Amino acid sequence: TGAGITLTSGSGGVSIGSAANSSAGNIVLQAGSAGTGGGGAAGTAGNINFQVATGATINVGANGIANTIQIGNTTGAVAQTINIGNNGTASSTNNVNIGSSIAGTTAITGPTTITGRTSGSLDALTISNSTSTGAIAIFKDNTTAVLTIADGGGILLQNQTNSASAIQIKDSSTEVLFSADTTARGAGGGNLIKIGNSTGTDTATTILQLDGATAVPTTNLSALNGGMFYNSTTNKVSIIENGAVKVVCNTTDAGCGAGGATTLQTAYDATSGNTITTTNARDLTFTFADTATDSNFIVNLQCVTSCSTNGVFAIQKAGTNVFRVSPNGNIDLGIGGIASTIQIGNTTGAVTQTINFGTNSTASSVTNITIGSIIGASATTIQAGSTGISLAANTAITGTLTTSGFVGINGAGISTNDVINMSNTFTNTSGNQSGIKDILTVNPGGASSAITYGTYLQLTTPGANANNITGGLVAGHTRIDHVGSGTLSSAYGQYSFISSTSGAITTAYGSIGQVDNASTNTFTTVVGSIGITKVLSSGGITTAAGITGNVDNSGTGTIATANGVSSLINVSAGGTITSGRGLYINTPTGAGTLTAAYGIYVDIQNKGTSAYGARIDTATTQALWLSGNADSTTAAQGIAFGQTVETQANLYRSGANALKSDSSFTAAGLVSTAANTVQFNDSDNSNFVAFKSASVVASNVTWTLPSADAAGCFQSNGSGTVSIAACGDTNIQTFSSNANYTLPTGALMVIVESWGGGGGGGGGTGGTTAAV
DSSP: OOSOOOOOOSSSOEEESSOOOOSTTOEEEEEOOTTTOOOOOOOSTTOEEEEEOTTOOOOSSOSSOOOOOOOSOSSSSOOOOOOSSOOSOTTOOOOOOOSOSSSSOOOOOSOOOOOOOSSSSOOSOOOOOTTOOSOSEEEEETTEEEEEEOTTSOEEEOOSSOOTTSEEEEOTTOOEEEEEEOSOOBTTBOSEEEESOSOOOGGGSOOOOOOEESSOOOSSGGGGTTOEEEETTTTEEEEEETTEEEEOOOSTTTTSSSOSOOOHHHHHHSTTTTOOOOOTTOOOOOOOOOOSSOOOOOOOOOOOSSOSSSSOEEEEETTEEEEEEOTTSOEEESOSSOOOOOOOSOSSSSOOOOOOSSOOSOTTOOOOOOOSOOSTTOOOOOOOOTTOOEEOTTOOOOSOOOOSSOEEETTOOOOTTOSEEEOOOOOOSSSOOOSSOOOOOOOOSSOOOOOOOSSOOOOOOOTTOOSOOOSOOOSSOOOOEEOSSSEEEEEESSEEEEEESSSOEEEEESOOOOOOOOSSSOOSOOOSOOOOOEEOSSOEEEEEESSEEEEEEOSSOOEEEEESSOOOOOOOTTOOOSSOOSSOOOOOOSSSOOSOOOSSOOOOOOOSSSOOSOOOOOOSSOSOOSSTTSOOOSGGGSEEESSSGGGOEEEEEEETTEEEOSSOEEETTTEEEETTEEEEEOTTSSOEEEEEOOSOOSSOOOOBOOSSOOSSEEEEOSSSBEEEEOOOOOOOOOOOSSSOOOOOTTOSOOEEEEOOOOTTTOOOOOOEEEEO
């Protein structure tokens, strides 16, 4: 105790414990086991030996105190060897544990070399993460992981800095067999995996060998796109594209197994292989043999850019195209400005020929056929035999078509009764269909006063004709016959449509009909325009319009006046019209059932700043005349207000110069009539005062009001005359005697309240009030 114990080893040894110490300079610390008397020899001179008995433990720094245990010299340029578990016996086993196996980390700093045994087959280094889920090993450059062996064996290689030799596999002579270049793509490479080093010859050439399979894989092919394998059964390399296995062709075996025959492609690729020049009397013939499935001759034009003159299939005369097929599908015949005759079809022989232009099985296709020149005053003549020319369905003719005979369209045949005879059956279930469609674009070069007719039909009888025409003349006849049993949603005998998308229209008429009598004869019946819709079978028509007019402004322009239907009656000087009707609605006829009949039906008008269901301007006699054919006194000949018949309000003629309503009536919001009541509303119509008739009146009573105002109260003389007289004062009197009560002079009303005692005992309160 006190100054401690100092042990110095000089020329002799120092022993603590039972060990013998005969070597100079040694310090031997030995703990002997019970009954043995100590350990082995002290060893070589100058050593410090810690010796324990078998099974014992030497603990250094095991006192639970944080400290630093230094083994080896920390200063001085000396060479040190530190052996932990060194044993010269070959069969010995050493387990060296560094750090905690429970928690914490262990760091080995500085260059470290691990050398295996000089003999034997055991591994030099084994790293195990035991039961931990952490990585088996992580190798870092500074603090960045560059190699990670994850739990389960997954390996991640990631350069801290991109490199052209990020990963390399070399042979023993340092030749590169495999390399990964992680640098950015450039002229020298980058972002690539490479097999070999581009310097191999014969056996020194590095080969990438694909996996072999005896059969084509079939499972999850869409996940294997871009993959390759070697089919050892067919001895071919295969690739997986778009979820399918395909054999890779090669130039040596160009037919993918067919052999080394010369192909059209190899001939074309050869020098001057793109030209064939025939010689005298040697035809160039392609023969397509009659086989089970005959072959086709296909020219596939694939040009997609700059194809106006390139990428075409052409037949030329002296270098000029006379027949050309363009990649966009255009076919040109007889071009190049060369005078020629183009013959389509046989010119001799009594044969039947069908020549189709633009035949397409797609319903939405559009085929434009131009015959002849479209420039200047050029003319094109189409000549046919006695049976004429028939135009099939969906045929459009651009330009002017002039005929001196008769035309049959869509197999209708040539008829001497019809200049143009058309017959067609529409089977479409959607879209718009037109028997005749005429679209004119009016685009004059300047201001124009010309009148353009979309359709102009004119029938003229010659002046020399004196015969009666009893059948009639119809310039334009439109007719809808619904003879089936189905339902026709909308039917328009004539449909006129005016639309402006930007310009202004001063006056627009949806439909106008005009009849001029320029003769001295009398027209019996004159109708400017008439529309007739008929149902001739059991089918129904949801909406039937004899004449409909529709004005639509879908643009930003202005229509000053838009008339869906407009009528005008004009009487020139000296003319007479006995009865002029701008709009005449006939009485419905026939023996059928008509559920609801409306002479004029005006639908809801809610568009515009001001919307009016009907407007009638001033008239000389009357703006509106109801029941003009009879002096009716029933509500059915008047005006009804409201949707539900049972609750409609009405107004009608009840007699000469008299109006009547069977409903309540309100005027200006101040005076109203309810059932047997006359109400006087206050200024905001929140409350009112009223006079009400008795529930039963024996006879009619009329009160005549006074002719002037005065102060006082209303009073009647009992004969219906009401005057204003002075009102009586209020006088309260108590009368308790048994005498007669005298009525005060000038009293208008007496109210009597009486009290009397109870029967037999008196003293009770109560009574009755009576007005006299």
